Amino acid sequence: MSSIDDALAAELQRLEADGLLRSPRALPKDALVLCSNDYLGYAVESVPLEHAVPAGAGASRLISGDHPMIAEAERDLADWVDAERALTFSSGYAANVGTISALAGSDDVIVSDELNHASIIDGCRLSRARVVVVPHLDQAAMADALASHRDARRRWLVTESYFSMDGDGPDLTALRSCCDQYDAGLIVDEAHALGVFGAEGRGLSHAAGVKPDVLIGTLGKAVGLWGAFVAGSEVVVRSLWNRARSFVFSTGISPLLASLIRRRLARLRGDDAARSRLAELGRHLRAALRDAQAAVAPLSHGPIVPWMVGDAAEAVTMSERLLERGIVVKAIRPPTVPEGAARLRITLHAKLTDSQLARATEALCAHRS
Numbered sequence: 001m002s003s004i005d006d007a008l009a010a011e012l013q014r015l016e017a018d019g020l021l022r023s024p025r026a027l028p029k030d031a032l033v034l035c036s037n038d039y040l041g042y043a044v045e046s047v048p049l050e051h052a053v054p055a056g057a058g059a060s061r062l063i064s065g066d067h068p069m070i071a072e073a074e075r076d077l078a079d080w081v082d083a084e085r086a087l088t089f090s091s092g093y094a095a096n097v098g099t100i101s102a103l104a105g106s107d108d109v110i111v112s113d114e115l116n117h118a119s120i121i122d123g124c125r126l127s128r129a130r131v132v133v134v135p136h137l138d139q140a141a142m143a144d145a146l147a148s149h150r151d152a153r154r155r156w157l158v159t160e161s162y163f164s165m166d167g168d169g170p171d172l173t174a175l176r177s178c179c180d181q182y183d184a185g186l187i188v189d190e191a192h193a194l195g196v197f198g199a200e201g202r203g204l205s206h207a208a209g210v211k212p213d214v215l216i217g218t219l220g221k222a223v224g225l226w227g228a229f230v231a232g233s234e235v236v237v238r239s240l241w242n243r244a245r246s247f248v249f250s251t252g253i254s255p256l257l258a259s260l261i262r263r264r265l266a267r268l269r270g271d272d273a274a275r276s277r278l279a280e281l282g283r284h285l286r287a288a289l290r291d292a293q294a295a296v297a298p299l300s301h302g303p304i305v306p307w308m309v310g311d312a313a314e315a316v317t318m319s320e321r322l323l324e325r326g327i328v329v330k331a332i333r334p335p336t337v338p339e340g341a342a343r344l345r346i347t348l349h350a351k352l353t354d355s356q357l358a359r360a361t362e363a364l365c366a367h368r369s
C-alpha cells in the first residue's frame, strides 16, 4: 500500500470506530424499501421507447449539445412551476452548486438555513459570499440577518421548501415578504416537494402562491428520472447559461432524458390520486408510530417520516434489525445530520399497499417494544 493509501485507510478506520463508515450494500430481493425518494413509485418502472432519440448531447449546451428536445422539456418544466424559463442541469447537486455560485458573489450576503442540503452549502461556499447560517426555520433570525446586511451588494435567502431529513419546511409566504422588505433574492430548493405537494405536484411555493426568484427542482426524486432544473425569470436563466460553471463546463442533459421528462411530467401532473394516497399513507404511519411512543419529528408532515433516535450506533442497530425483517430504512447519521440527531428516515411511496404498510408499521412498532 502507498503512503496515501495508508493515510486514507487510517481515516476510514476512524470513521468506522465512530460508527460513521458507509459502504455499498445490495438491497435484499423482495425487500420493502422505505428509504428512497421515489415518492410516486415511478423510478422503478421501465419505460418503453416509442421513437429513437439520441442518447447523448455530445458536448456542453454552449458548444454543440443543444438539442431541440431539451428546450421543449425546459418549456414544460417552466410551465409546471409557473416560471418564465427553466434550465436543466445534470443533477440537483450541480444545479445548486452552479446556480448559487453564479448568482451570488463576494460582495453579497447569503442567509442560509442551518439544515440546508450539502449542495446548497457547497454552492454558498463556492460563491465566496458572506454566508450567515441561521437556526432551522428561524424566520426572525433570517430577517435580522437580512436587516443587518443592507449595505451588501445583494442579499439572498436560501432554503429548502421541504427538508429531506426532517420532513418540515418554512412559511414560504413569510419568507417572500421578508425578502421583499429587505430587497433580497429568494432561492427555494423544491427537490423533495415537487411532484408530492400541491395540485399537479407543482410544489409548496406554488401551493402557497409564492414566487421564488430562483426555484431548484430535481428530476431524480418524485419525477423518478435523473437530472435537475432551475426555474426563474428569463434574465436568471440567461445568467446561468453564461455563468453557472456546472452548466457551462458540463455535457448537456441527454435528449433521451429530455423526452422522458416530457412524458413523465404529463403523467405526474395528472396523478393527484397518487399524491392523495401518499398523504394518506403518511397520516396512517405517523399515527401508528406516535401510538407506539416513537419520537416522530413533531413538525414533520408528508412522505418523510423521521424517527429521532439521537445516538448514531443505536440508529444503525435499529436499521439492521428492520433489514433482518426485510424492511429497508436507513439510519441517517452525522455529518448528514447534526451530532446527536441521528434518526431513522422513513420515506413512503404512493404504491405501497395497505398490507405492506401494515407489515412495515408492525416491524417498526415491534422494534419499539
Ligand SMILES: Cc1ncc(COP(=O)(O)O)c(C=O)c1O
Pocket: 091, 092, 093, 094, 096, 117, 119, 160, 164, 189, 191, 192, 218, 219, 220, 227, 228
Ligand atoms: C434538497 C436537495 N437538493 C438537491 C439535492 C441533489 O439532487 P440530486 O440527487 O439530483 O443531485 C438533494 C438530494 O438529495 C436534496 O435533498
